[in-house]
Amino acid sequence: MIDPGHGGQDPGAINNLGLQEKKINLKIGIKLKNILQNSKMFYPILTRYNDSYISLKKRTDFIKKNHVNFLISIHADSSKKKYVSGASIWISNKIRMHREIDNFIKNKKEKVYFSKNVQNILKKNKYNFFLKKTILDLQFNNFQKMEINLSKYIFQQFKKITKLNKMHPNYASLEILSAINTPSILIETGFITNFLEQKKLRTDKYQYQIANAIYLGLKNYFQNTSLSF
Ligand SMILES: [Zn+2]
Structure with missing residues (x-):
């Protein structure tokens, strides 16, 4: 699932030339979807196909209630420091995910889609909270390994076309990355507050290059680590 960040009444970041982040996110998201669609390895869907809020x-509710193998949220960055530029990748931190897992175990009403084997264990052990927590913690550890590994593959591709703001994934507590049933990353594609970078981000050519770099990262990851999924 590709999630172009923001949309509608929420423009995301805006630079001093009036460029709205939501527009860049959508353009890159649609390009990524089109590229992935041409590959038999992927079945891409978007959280939004137009400028809707x-x-x-x-x-996150959609992700929790459906079978999403992997989520990529697309954003563009901003900073008061105009010289700052480059792409970065964000993944969820452990504290946030352990909190989400605890909340899920305590809140019996919330329905979350899990793969069959996980679902079976949870069903059979309805009142064994310790076991349920252990299973979900183990699953989260696997997701995080995947996120870190996949980020490396995307960084490899990004390096060929842009500067990296950070060489390793950053950890954060973000709502969009908080679904306990789905591995997910957020990509900041570049800074719209940097004059040269926003100039590039506005062009179809560069948007395509970014989308293609993400695609190649995904493809290489899944080809090299097919057993882990
Ligand atoms: Zn954003």
Whole structure:
């Protein structure tokens, strides 16, 4: 699932030339979807196909209730320091995910889609909270390994076309990355507050290059680590 960040009444970051982040996110998201669609390895869907507003809760609810193998949220960065530029990747931190897992175990009403084997264990052990937590913690550890590994593959491709703001994934507590049933990363494609970078980000050519770099990262990851999934 590709999630072009923001949309509608939520423009995301805006630079001093009036460029809105939401527009760049959508253009890169659609390009990525089109590229992935041409590959038999992937079945891409978007959280938004146009300039519509979708709350973060709605986005994460969809992920929690459906079978999404992997989520990529697309954003563009901003900073008061105009010289700052480059792409970065964000993944969820452990504290946030352990909190989400605890909340899920305590809140019996919330329905979350899990793969069959996980679902079976949870069903059979309805009142064994310790076991349920252990299973979900182990699953999260696997997801995080995947996120870190996949980020490396995407960084390899990004290096060929842009500067990296950070060489390793950053950890954060973000709503869009908080679904406990789905591995997910957020990509900041570049800074719209940097004059040269926003100039590039506006062009179809560069948007395509970014989308293609993400695609190649995904493809190489899944080809080299098919057993882990
Ligand atoms: Zn954003």
